[in-house]
Amino acid sequence: MRQELIDKLINHQKIMDDECFELSIEISRLLNTNDESKQSDGRELIIRVLDNWNNISDSYKNIFTDLVSSAGFYPYIHKLGLKLADFSDEIRMSYHQSNNLENRYFHSEQKKIDELIKNHVNVIVSAPTSFGKSMLIEEIVASGEYKNIVIIQPTLALLDETRRKLKAYSDKYKIIVKTTQSYSEDKGNIFLLTAERVLEYPDMPPIQLLILDEFYKLSDKRGDNRSSILNIAFVRLMKNPDCRFYMLGPNIDSIPDGFVEKYNAVFYKTAFSMVLTENDDKYEEVKTQRGGKVSEEDVFNILDSISEQTLIYCASPAAARKLAFSYCAHLCSKGENAIEDLPLVEWISDNLSYRWSLSRCLQYEIAVHDGAMPKHITSSVIQYFNQKKIKYLFCTNTIIEGVNTSAKNVVFYDNKIGSRKIDYFDYSNIKGRAGRMMEHYVGRIINLHKPPKLESTEVDFPFFEQDPVSSEILVNLEENEVKDINDNLVRYAEFKSKDPELQDILVRNGVTIEGQERILERLFIDLSVPLRREMIIWNRIDAKLYDRLSYIFELCWETLSTEEERKSFDPKGWVVNKIVGSCYQTTANQMIEKDIEYRAKKLAEEKEIDFISVDDMFGKFPVEMQAKTDHIIEKIFALQKNWLQYRAPKWINVVDSLQKYATQKLGLPSGDYSYIAEMIENEFVQSSLRILLEYGIPQSAVQKLQIILKMHKVDVNKISEDMAIKIIVKHRENIRPYMSKYEMEIIDRAI
Numbered sequence: 001m002r003q004e005l006i007d008k009l010i011n012h013q014k015i016m017d018d019e020c021f022e023l024s025i026e027i028s029r030l031l032n033t034n035d036e037s038k039q040s041d042g043r044e045l046i047i048r049v050l051d052n053w054n055n056i057s058d059s060y061k062n063i064f065t066d067l068v069s070s071a072g073f074y075p076y077i078h079k080l081g082l083k084l085a086d087f088s089d090e091i092r093m094s095y096h097q098s099n100n101l102e103n104r105y106f107h108s109e110q111k112k113i114d115e116l117i118k119n120h121v122n123v124i125v126s127a128p129t130s131f132g133k134s135m136l137i138e139e140i141v142a143s144g145e146y147k148n149i150v151i152i153q154p155t156l157a158l159l160d161e162t163r164r165k166l167k168a169y170s171d172k173y174k175i176i177v178k179t180t181q182s183y184s185e186d187k188g189n190i191f192l193l194t195a196e197r198v199l200e201y202p203d204m205p206p207i208q209l210l211i212l213d214e215f216y217k218l219s220d221k222r223g224d225n226r227s228s229i230l231n232i233a234f235v236r237l238m239k240n241p242d243c244r245f246y247m248l249g250p251n252i253d254s255i256p257d258g259f260v261e262k263y264n265a266v267f268y269k270t271a272f273s274m275v276l277t278e279n280d281d282k283y284e285e286v287k288t289q290r291g292g293k294v295s296e297e298d299v300f301n302i303l304d305s306i307s308e309q310t311l312i313y314c315a316s317p318a319a320a321r322k323l324a325f326s327y328c329a330h331l332c333s334k335g336e337n338a339i340e341d342l343p344l345v346e347w348i349s350d351n352l353s354y355r356w357s358l359s360r361c362l363q364y365e366i367a368v369h370d371g372a373m374p375k376h377i378t379s380s381v382i383q384y385f386n387q388k389k390i391k392y393l394f395c396t397n398t399i400i401e402g403v404n405t406s407a408k409n410v411v412f413y414d415n416k417i418g419s420r421k422i423d424y425f426d427y428s429n430i431k432g433r434a435g436r437m438m439e440h441y442v443g444r445i446i447n448l449h450k451p452p453k454l455e456s457t458e459v460d461f462p463f464f465e466q467d468p469v470s471s472e473i474l475v476n477l478e479e480n481e482v483k484d485i486n487d488n489l490v491r492y493a494e495f496k497s498k499d500p501e502l503q504d505i506l507v508r509n510g511v512t513i514e515g516q517e518r519i520l521e522r523l524f525i526d527l528s529v530p531l532r533r534e535m536i537i538w539n540r541i542d543a544k545l546y547d548r549l550s551y552i553f554e555l556c557w558e559t560l561s562t563e564e565e566r567k568s569f570d571p572k573g574w575v576v577n578k579i580v581g582s583c584y585q586t587t588a589n590q591m592i593e594k595d596i597e598y599r600a601k602k603l604a605e606e607k608e609i610d611f612i613s614v615d616d617m618f619g620k621f622p623v624e625m626q627a628k629t630d631h632i633i634e635k636i637f638a639l640q641k642n643w644l645q646y647r648a649p650k651w652i653n654v655v656d657s658l659q660k661y662a663t664q665k666l667g668l669p670s671g672d673y674s675y676i677a678e679m680i681e682n683e684f685v686q687s688s689l690r691i692l693l694e695y696g697i698p699q700s701a702v703q704k705l706q707i708i709l710k711m712h713k714v715d716v717n718k719i720s721e722d723m724a725i726k727i728i729v730k731h732r733e734n735i736r737p738y739m740s741k742y743e744m745e746i747i748d749r750a751i
Contacts, residue, residue: 009048012055020060023049027067040271046071047276051441053080069093072108073274075132079438100142107132109272114139122245122265124215126252129432130275133248134404137211138165140246141190144172146208148183150191150237152198152230153213154401155371157378159192160696161403164749166190176201177694180687181721195226196646198233199510208244210237214401215247216425216459220470223420225562229510231463231473238263239478251428253456256465275435280446294413294448299323300330302446303392308408309385312394313430315414317370321634323413324368324394325357331364338363340389343742344380350740351700353592355618355629365391371398372637376696376746383749400429408443410434415449425457471495471513475506505661509654515559519655522555523662536659539672546580549652552673556651565647578639579648583676585684591636599628649681691721692728695750701743708738725751 005019015023023045030042049056049064050073056064065082069089074096077084084090096111098104106114110132116123117140127133141149153159163175174184176191179200183189193201212218212234220227237243245263253269260267286298303310314320340363348359358368367381367390378398384390386406393405397417410433415422422430431451435443462469463476466483474488475495482492495503495513502520506513526532534544535551553576557566578591597614603624604611611617618625656673663670682690683699685706692702705728709716712734714727728735729751736744 006045006048009045009052012052014055015052015057017057017059020057020063024060024063024067028070031067031070036271043071043073043273044276046073047274047441050076050080051276072096072111072272074105075107075438076274078103078105098139098142100139101135104135106135107272107274109270110136113268116266116268117246120244122263124247124255124260124265124267126249126267126269128271128273128275129250129429130273130435130437131270132274132437134162134165136246136248137162137213140209140211141166141169141173144169144188146244147188148191148205148207149173149188149209149211150193150198150204150207151211151213152193152195152233154194154217154226155398155403156194156375157371157382157398157403158213158401159194160375160379160694161382163192163695166192178691178721181691195230195233196510196650198237199229199508206240206242207237208242210234210243210245212245212247213249215249216252216457218461218463219459220462221460223564225564227462228470228472231461232476232510235463235473235476249459250432251425251457252459254458256459256461259461259464262464274437275440276442277431277434278442278444279451280444281450283447283450286448292415292449296323296326296330299411299413299448300327302411302448303327306409309388309390309406310392310409310411311399311405311407311433312392312411312413313399314394314396315416316418317368317372317396317638318634319414320368320370320394320396321357321630324361324366324392325630327392327394328357328361328364328366331366332360336364340365342384342389343740343745344377344384347698347700347740347742351587351589351698352633353589353596353629355596355626356633357626357630362390365389367393369393369395369399369403371396372634372641374637374640374698376698379696379749380742380746397426399433400426404436405433406436406439407433408435408440409446410443411446411448412451413448415452422452424452424455427452472510475503475513502661505657509657511560511650511654515556516654516658518559519555520658520662523655523659524666527659527662527666527668533668537663537669537671539675541583541676545583545676546576549579549648550576552652552655553648555655560651560654575639575643578636579643579680582644582680582684588636588640592632595632595636596629599632600625603628644680644683646681649677652677652680686716688716688719688721688724691725692750697746697750698743701739701747704738704743705735708735 002022005023008015008019027042027045030038030045033039046068050068062083062085065077066085066089068077068082069084069092074093077093084093093105096106096108098106109127113123113125113136117136125133137151140146151162153162159177163177166173166175173188173190176183176189177193179197179202183205189205191198191201191204216222217224217227218230218234238245255267259265282302287295289295303312312323314323342362345359345362348354348356361367367385369378369381381390381393382403382405385393388406393407399405410430412427412430417426431445434445435441463473466474466488467485469488471491474482474492479492482488506516509516523536527536535548538544538548581591600614600617601611603617603621607621652673656671656677660670683693685693685699685702689702689706692705693699706716709727712731716724719727728747732747735747739747
């Protein structure tokens with residue numbers, strides 16, 4: 001194939017008849033070989049043709065339509081309304097139409113997997129990011145074949161996106177996103193949960209299908225400290241012999257030997273894609289600073305030259321925010337005018353701080369996406385981006401874990417995830433975010449660092465291989481599943497020799513067994529000292545709450561935290577103060593404003609001037625005060641996500657269960673921390689309305705709903721979560737005047 005003809009396609013130039021003939025012959029030749037690499041080249045040429053469809057000679061469009069069909073690109077035939085030439089092609093097209101999703105078509109590789117799933121085969125799919133794996137999830141749900149389905153996904157943002165897609169099937173299924181929701185006896189249930197919540201859900205009914213998204217997270221060799229929890233969840237669900245599984249992930253080359261045979265499964269690996277990603281290597285053109293960072297000037301020049309939706313990959317939330325805020329300042333310095341007036345900006349001003357730099361960024365079509373931000377902000381940012389109200393999205397590795405965007409371009413700005421160097425697997429997943437099936441035929445990754453070398457990606461399953469395997473996973477296995485490797489049998493026997501009641505507690509808590517045993521030892525020691533007992537035996541919020549929580553967090557920090565966690569937050573002082581503040585319902589806005597004032601006073605001391613007001617300090621030292629403000633907000637978000645929403649309630653519950661065991665053995669009265677753990681996790685919202693927080697509705701709106709429902713004589717203490725949602729939906733228009741535009745936007749989207 002002549003390079004000049006390919007260049008004409010790339011540059012969207014008119015393709016003449018003789019060139020169309022040459023192109024069609026070459027595509028046909030490539031598609032009709034048995035060489036997968038050549039078939040892939042043929043598909044890439046077809047994608048180029050489709051991307052340049054308006055410049056293709058009309059007399060050859062029927063021929064190219066036949067080739068699109070031969071490549072298995074049936075969704076594009078439907079999207080473009082292309083006419084197939086003969087009856088056999090129409091039959092193939094009909095065969096690839098979904099049986100359950102209206103006007104939806106599978107491409108040829110999706111259809112093969114669909115057939116395997118229909119035949120009740122356990123399937124592990126490794127496919128590119130733009131393959132369309134999630135459509136198969138929707139097809140399964142729409143079929144109604146399975147009564148109880150568990151879908152495990154790694155992030156709450158991804159789970160919320162899936163929930164919004166699947167709520168269309170609420171006539172067939174109850175969608176469960178919280179451990180406090182009861183399952184339905186009358187219809188099917190879809191449990192949309194993280195692995196942690198699978199373990200915490202009480203008395204789950206028999207599960208017929210497990211869908212495990214991003215299954216590579218089972219591996220304990222990729223630095224994910226949650227892998228043990230995911231392994232345990234898989235083991236527990238698969239104890240039901242009738243449970244089938246569909247596991248999906250990107251760019252995996254191999255799984256453990258013997259796994260397919262044991263589970264009667266198929267490992268389906270494919271490189272098939274309907275999106276082409278171009279490499280735009282600029283790493284030799286840009287300047288780098290100490291530490292390998294690309295100069296902001298070069299990054300900004302590149303962004304200034306781009307007209308389409310663009311993701312900018314950054315190593316951490318702090319790096320993403322710093323670069324985004326700097327780019328906003330760059331646009332302001334160029335005299336660019338703010339053009340977007342998004343409802344989120346007003347909400348930030350009213351509920352967080354009008355001083356936060358993100359407010360200004362949003363007005364310049366710039367946003368940040370990371371795992372620390374509140375769920376409603378990240379989901380709104382993605383929606384605005386897909387609606388083309390945001391042009392530049394600075395993101396971290398959270399964006400590579402399945403959240404879909406309409407990005408045409410990805411800028412590979414950092415070559416690390418946190419402090420870890422990116423490998424080829426990570427890079428492939430970042431690159432896969434450029435372009436989107438049915439949105440862009442061709443995406444582009446702009447490499448500001450040299451991409452990692454190609455290497456195969458093998459995923460280990462610790463629960464299966466057991467070489468090595470953590471005690472937490474090991475004790476969840478049946479005795480006949482434990483392999484005689486290393487000291488597995490000895491550890492298993494030692495655990496099974498413990499008091500059965502203690503075994504149940506240690507397994508149910510789902511955290512390090514060794515750490516729990518050390519906590520228990522300390523509890524027995526401290527309970528023997530009468531003066532220490534009040535730190536352990538308590539059941540209400542009072543003046544000693546700070547000391548009691550400090551005791552719990554110090555215990556857990558020494559025994560349950562990972563090395564990575566110890567690098568982030570020390571639980572003493574500031575963290576405990578904020579958690580206690582949340583118990584007295586201090587809002588995020590109050591926390592932020594209080595901390596800004598404190599930092600402003602400290603800065604005044606450093607500058608040896610009198611403190612008059614925060615506004616005065618902003619006037620005198622705008623750059624320093626802005627940096628401090630942004631850092632404070634970042635810390636509050638990290639506190640909410642890492643502590644209030646998970647670690648604090650989890651650790652409180654772990655110590656609660658162990659102190660109840662210890663006090664019972666010593667014949668002492670037990671404490672009860674369950675109330676405070678529950679209220680911290682649920683932001684002190686009434687139980688019937690907590691589901692709204694899971695749906696990504698801001699706490700500000702939920703608090704208003706509590707008041708509105710009370711005004712209308714609804715006792716929120718006496719209704720279920722399901723009833724609360726029905727009441728809100730029924731009275732949606734009556735509620736609207738009390739909400740800000742942004743809050744109502746979220747409510748409308750969520751329910």
